[in-house]
Amino acid sequence: MVRSPHMGVMCSPWALKKLSRGNENKEHSQRLKKEAEILRKLHHPNIVGYRAFLQTDDGRDCLAMEKCSMCLGNMIEDRQEEGLAGPYPADDILTVAAALAKALDYLHRDQLLLHGDVKSYNVLISGTWFYN
Structure with a gap:
């Protein structure tokens, strides 16, 4: 810090x-x-x-x-390059989806803003799986 x-x-x-x-x-x-x-x-x-x-x-x-530590897009690429088969665990996917939904809800409802470029490379990740 x-x-x-x-x-x-x-x-x-x-x-x-x-x-x-x-x-x-x-x-x-x-x-x-x-x-x-x-x-x-x-x-x-x-x-x-x-x-x-x-x-x-x-x-x-x-x-x-x-x-933040990295972006979701790079995490997905790294996983593929390391040869890890199969999808991410469902709990991890739900964690990301819920955090992303909360952030977008805040932008849309509270701030009246539209992100306009939601993609895995714009989902930033801290070391503790808190998603931005």
């Missing part, structure tokens, strides 16, 4: 999402800023936490957020 200088509370380690060099056009920058504005307003245990929006030393926009 690290202390967030912006929030004054204990927070998880941070992950940074920044525009790649050469991909810094105004449209991409505006999308990242909009994502940061939306994420800053969201407070739900199954949605990745906002930490800060800042610029790197070379002037690129950067969104700092709660760090």
